[in-house]
Amino acid sequence: MPFKAAHGIFIAMVLMVLSVARPAAAEPVALVGFGDSLMAGYQLPAEDAFPVQLEKALREKGAEVAITNAGVSGDTTSGGLARLDWSVPDGTKGVILELGANDALRGIPPEQTEQNLDKMVSGLKSRGIAVLLVGMLAPPNMGGDYGERFNGMYERLAEKHQVPLYPFFLDGVVTHADLQIEDGMHPNSKGVAVMVERMLPVVEQFLKSLGERD
Template identity: 75%
Template sequence: MSFKAALGFFASLAITALLSTGMARAEPVKLVGFGDSLMAGYQLPAADAFPVKLEAALRAKGHEVEIANAGVSGDTTSGGLARLDWSIPDGTQGVILELGANDALRGIAPEETEKNLDAMLTRLKERGIAVLLAGMLAPPNMGADYAERFNGIYGRLSEKHGVPLYPFFLDGVVTKANLQIEDGMHPNPAGVDVMVQSILPTVETFLKSIKAGE
């Protein structure tokens, strides 16, 4: 092989290697939004569901990410624990875990809710999947005692498992009728937009931590 031909050959190899590296870097981070109707997009078009709009907002900011919607309307922490493994496929790098609202609405003992969430966090850690825990607050009609027992769940679990916490998933939407559908509990498309913008900085930091651990 001539010197010129050899030079061309190695240049081609170098270009191929650079392209391969670029393609590898472009591989999206795979997240799953795991939760109840607030995650699923209750009574909303699929395009207005929280995971879809969050993915779009992250991509608009230059993040290569895919977010699967594993929200199930009406799901409790008990139901979430039962379906955790088959709802979150292998290859998932991070989970936004949002459950507990239906537990509070049904008056389920906060200790049971905490136990279920604890088990989910433990299982995801065993699988090597990072978690962003999205908190919930008990509705006022449940009383002060219930609220005190329920509202501290998420902070305790965040500290115990060393996972980031977004304190209140419905921040900026709760009690605002113009951001809710007719039931007064679930966000409308404008409400989902508010939720996405509120949580966006936290999710960006979460993504950075996942990439740093690769």
């Protein structure tokens, strides 16, 4: 056999052995941030939206994760329920579910909001998709009775479905004008960074639980 041919065969065999020995790159954990304008990144550059900033923060800490932004500005829980199946593709491991703020702003009965969220959590779990539930607080102008009925539903749902709960999405931002855009309701880029920082430990624990499920 000519030397060049033998050399070529040897190189091919070495490359084949190396390709077998090399471990396959780990597939990133697929998450979906499902919510309203607070998730979508209202009036912010796409790269400053919560799912993008959260993915970056997790990757900086070594987590292999890909987070899809499925936030829709103005969405209510009824709207979320209607689009849930096609907004969360097969292969998704977990959903960060954040909805309810627009229900409160519109004065929708909390019982209806809770029922919609209940159906969403049940639907995701039936597909084998884990849920991290994110809570909101009713505006004070809705009155004490409304606030009590609304604010307590997230904890009830978390207990019912045995899913983790992050109690208040806007924690650390809602009372700080410098972390909000001009409407005084939505976070600016710095505000989103604060939200990510505060929520990061909960999301890391959520990711860990996904690994334990596999």
